[in-house]
Amino acid sequence: MTIEFFILMLIIFMIIAALIAVESIDLLSAVIAVGAAGFALSVIDLLAGAPDLAFPQVLVEVITLVLLIRMVMTRRDTSRQTSRDTLRTAVVLLAGSVFLVAVFFAAGGMGMSGGIPPFGQPVMGSAADTGVSTQYLTRCAEDTGAANTVMGILLDYRAYDTLGEATVIFVAILGGYVVLRRVGRKKDAKEVEPS
Amino acid sequence: MKGMSPIVRSIVGLIAGFVMLYGLYVVSTGHLGPGGGFAGGVIIMAGTVMLILAFGGDKARELMEERRCHVLQGAGALAFLVVALVGLWYGGFFVNFLPTGRVHHLHSGGAIAISDLAIAMSVAAGLIGIFLALIIGCRAAMFKKDK
Known part of the structure; x- marks a missing residue:
């Protein structure tokens, strides 16, 4: 069990939480899903050896969760469901993935002795x-x-x-x-x- | 905005001081360990938010009115800029003008501690102000609308 495995699991958890936050109809469960994604990110920071980053992340998540729940609980409102624009979503996803691939190849071509350095090495x-x-x-x-x-x-x-x-x-x-x-x-x- | 039950009030009254003290500790030891201006400022803001939620909006306004928040936020940002400009006199923008001291001692790092304090003041006051504006202002407007 390497540390990359745990980080990968947490990233998958974050993606699932983000999807729940986007798709859920109830505002309260969306807020809680956002909070879960944020806490998973802070655990990733801790595993990667960055307590300076994990510390404010946890704090901001707690504050945001308290504030958003305090605001959401006062009204029995649910988010409005609108029909999804498939073409727009597809274009945005495509642009994002092209950008990621470009970043990957650019980092490989910048003379870093063969691509992105292994995990834990300074870039x-x-x-x-x-x-x-x-x-x-x-x-x-x-x-x-x-x-x-x-x-x-x-x-x-x-x-x-x-x-x-x-x-x-x-x-x-x-x-x-x-x-x-x-x-x-x-x-x-x-x-x-x-x- | 009303406060919470007496149980919550007394527990918060016991804890709030320690939360603030921890925030000050995180701010003042930012150059020695994890933490620093932003994290410490957010802790202080969290303690104040806890007090506001437990004791209600009227008590909160006595404790920390919005005008004072604005003044403190501006003063913190200004202090950080002043640290930068004083460094200009010593040779360059953001030059560490104080003696660095002995590493691992509280009195070390030169201007880093001052910058931490300024950032913490700006962040804490700004976030408390935005919390007051967001919660108390919105809820007052909402209750007025409900009537």
């Missing part, structure tokens, strides 16, 4: 010892003073990327405020049903 540092990820791993402690290499990369080497992420969260929350605000909204807008 950027596998070719030689001079790879950038090897440099990060060996020099992080003396460069940044952070014992947690992930945080050293996130907030020191790659802090500019983290600034972008923080900006994304900030702007997303700002957009939520704009949609949900009560101050400064016209009187008759209160009659609009909250979604």
Whole structure:
């Protein structure tokens, strides 16, 4: 039983949960299926040796589940069933699979000594010892003073990327405020049903 | 929005402090172990959401009104930018301007801890604000519509 086997099982579980979430008529069971998919993803993160990623994943799943159940339980509404557009679904699936195949071949052609490296090997540092990820791993402690290499990369080497992420969260929350605000909204807008 | 039963209230009152303390621990030791600004901020937000759900909306507004959330969120984002700009004075954007200290000690990592704190403040305040807007605002509008 290798670790890849467990991860494959969890991915299959996630796909089934996602299909249930899309197909179920009851909103509550759809929310629970989404939560199951998210928790399976966090277990995958743990198996792949990324607790820094699994930790926020579990937290966000718990929050999302509580929030969505709290909202769903207040109304006895079920999602509307509409007839499915088969052509559109087929085109989207085809585009997605072509993209995946293209990514696979592009990663193989980028001089990574014969395709995607095996599971658990760093992608950027596998070719030689001079790879950038090897440099990060060996020099992080003396460069940044952070014992947690992930945080050293996130907030020191790659802090500019983290600034972008923080900006994304900030702007997303700002957009939520704009949609949900009560101050400064016209009187008759209160009659609009909250979604 | 009404609160929950006395059993839930007393349990939440016991637990909430520990949840907040754990959130602060995760934020402040982000450079030593798994965690960091985002995870710690979400834990603090989860503790506050627990309090809001247990004690109801009126109590929540006394604890954390929306205006204060907005101010704290902006202040956190601004603090992160200030860390970046202070680094500019020391030689480049996001240069770690504080001494790195000894590895594996709490006082290490330089500006990483400050950045963690700023991100945690922004994330926690922003998510609490969006929760308040989403739950309390929507439910108030819904009850008004039902009448």
